[in-house]
Every structure is written in C-alpha cells, then in structure tokens.
Amino acid sequence: MKRIATIAEMKAACRQVARTGKTLGFVATMGALHEGHLSLVRASESRCDVTAVSIFVNPLQFGPAEDLDKYPRTLERDAALLEQLGADFLFMPGVEEMYPQGAQTYVLVEDLSNRLDGASRPGHFRGVATVVTKLFEIVRPNFAFFGQKDAAQVAVLRKLVNDLDMDVEIVVCPIVREKDGLAMSSRNAYLTSEQRQQALVLHRSLLRVQTAVEQGEHDSAKLIEIGKQAITEEARARLDYFAIVDPDTLDSVADVSRGALVAVAAYVGATRLIDNILVTASPQ
Numbered sequence: 440m441k442r443i444a445t446i447a448e449m450k451a452a453c454r455q456v457a458r459t460g461k462t463l464g465f466v467a468t469m470g471a472l473h474e475g476h477l478s479l480v481r482a483s484e485s486r487c488d489v490t491a492v493s494i495f496v497n498p499l500q501f502g503p504a505e506d507l508d509k510y511p512r513t514l515e516r517d518a519a520l521l522e523q524l525g526a527d528f529l530f531m532p533g534v535e536e537m538y539p540q541g542a543q544t545y546v547l548v549e550d551l552s553n554r555l556d557g558a559s560r561p562g563h564f565r566g567v568a569t570v571v572t573k574l575f576e577i578v579r580p581n582f583a584f585f586g587q588k589d590a591a592q593v594a595v596l597r598k599l600v601n602d603l604d605m606d607v608e609i610v611v612c613p614i615v616r617e618k619d620g621l622a623m624s625s626r627n628a629y630l631t632s633e634q635r636q637q638a639l640v641l642h643r644s645l646l647r648v649q650t651a652v653e654q655g656e657h658d659s660a661k662l663i664e665i666g667k668q669a670i671t672e673e674a675r676a677r678l679d680y681f682a683i684v685d686p687d688t689l690d691s692v693a694d695v696s697r698g699a700l701v702a703v704a705a706y707v708g709a710t711r712l713i714d715n716i717l718v719t720a721s722p723q
C-alpha cells in the first residue's frame with residue numbers, strides 16, 4: 440500500500456490508474472477505523488481493481504463546541520489494518536494541504552444539509568460536502584463507498600453527486616453492528632463501559648419501531664412515540680431526534696407503507712450517537 444500525503448501525488452497516482460483502464464474505488468474516512476470502515480474497503484476491493492482510502496479528520500465538519508480535538512487519531516494502527524486488507528493507496532493529507540491559507544470555497548447542498556444531523560450540527564454537512572467534493576476531484580473514483588449508518592450524509596452526498604453531475608457512483612453499505620446490536624462508530628471509543636450499555640438503547644428503540652411496523656402499525660407519529668418512549672427508558676440517554684423520513688429527501692413521511700428511514704440520534708454522556716433502520720411495511 441502506498442501512503443500519500445500530498446494532493447499532487449495522489450492525483451498523479453489516481454490518474455495513472457485511470458489511464459490503465461482499471462476501475463478505482465474510494466473509501467473516505469476520518470480514521471479510527473473499525474469493522475464498519477473495513478467492510479467498505481472490502482466492498483471496494485470486491486468491486487474495483489484498485490482501492491484508495493483517505494484518512495483526514497476534516498475540521499470543517501466539526502462545530503466549535505464539538506470533538507475535533509479529541510477525535511481519536513490512530514494512524515499507524517489504521518494503516519496496518521488497511522495494509523492487511525490489501526488497500527492500494529492511503530491518502531492522508533494534513534489540514535494545510537487540504538485547506539491552505541486563504542481557501543474560501545465551500546460546497547453546500549442547501550436544503551438537505553439542515554435536516555436530521557444537519558439541524559443539530561449547523562455547518563456539518565457543508566463541511567462534509569466540501570471535503571468530499573475535494574476528495575472526489577483529487578481521486579476521481581468510479582465508485583465511492585459510504586456506510587448506511589450516516590444516512591443523512593448518504594442523502595446529502597447522493598444529491599451532491601447528482602446536482603454537480605459527478606462521474607462517481609455512490610455505493611451504500613449496510614450498518615455493521617457489535618454482537619449486542621450497537622452500531623459501530625469511531626465515537627464508541629468515548630464511552631465508558633457503563634455508557635456502552637446505555638448506548639444500546641438506540642438500537643433497541645429502532646427494533647421496537649420495527650416490531651410495531653411488522654405488527655401493522657404504519658402511522659409515523661405513533662411509531663415515533665414508540666421510539667421516543669424506548670429512549671426515555673434509559674434515563675442516562677438524552678434524545679436529540681427520532682425521525683421517520685424519506686431516505687432520499689429526508690422529508691418526514693406520514694406513514695411507512697411505502698418504506699421509510701427510521702433514524703435516531705441521542706447523547707450518552709457527552710457523546711452523540713446515531714443509528715437507523717430502513718423499514719418496509721409488508722402489504723396488508
């Protein structure tokens with residue numbers, strides 16, 4: 440695996456892949472890699488000739504009171520994992536390389552960026568859209584792999600690619616969970632063992648909703664109540680949002696008969712966690 444820290448070198452390496460007619464898959468990450476990330480790398484490797492991974496903790500997508508400084512940085516461990524998996528390129532630019540002094544261009548997917556996590560984290564999706572646009576221009580991948588766990592991010596990035604006519608196909612891979620159901624996240628590293636147990640309430644709330652849907656409840660307002668109620672049963676968790684929306688537009692849907700994204704965000708201690716499921720109501 441080749442480690443690359445400059446944009447010029449990464450562009451040259453990726454353009455060389457394109458010249459040889461090989462397909463290039465790309466996995467953008469902020470490091471602190473877990474099985475969720477590794478599943479994206481494996482998906483890329485099984486679909487593409489060459490796989491590039493980036494590790495860049497993007498300051499632009501963190502709010503002033505968020506966890507930029509303490510975000511886990513485990514570069515050597517991450518690089519070893521990627522090497523083992525057989526990734527071809529690891530792009531690991533510094534902040535100055537990506538955002539040199541004087542940079543003043545941002546990418547904003549206007550409406551979608553204010554929904555779900557965007558509503559709670561102003562500026563977050565502007566930061567994500569800007570860095571992903573830059574990374575896509577540097578790598579110019581044929582396929583880019585993202586996790587369903589960040590469902591709102593997926594919606595924003597699909598819209599971005601569509602609106603800007605980018606020649607990249609977004610491939611969304613399923614959420615990877617721990618054995619007890621906790622969705623894998625780099626931020627799980629912040630949790631104490633007690634909080635780790637409390638965090639299971641997110642998945643539990645989604646399962647309650649799924650069961651209710653399977654039992655014939657399709658009314659979103661009622662399903663949201665069921666989900667919120669489940670969260671209140673864990674006194675240490677503080678709900679941010681519980682929403683039932685269209686997975687592409689992130690608009691609320693009144694009932695789930697035609698399928699919907701059920702998404703939850705909650706704080707456990709100071710750690711904000713997210714999770715979601717896609718429900719499809721079986722025909723009555």
Ligand code: PAF
Nearest residue numbers: 467468469497567570589
């Ligand atoms: O999902 C993430 O880890 C980040 O939002 C991404 C896509 C790497 C952009 O910084």
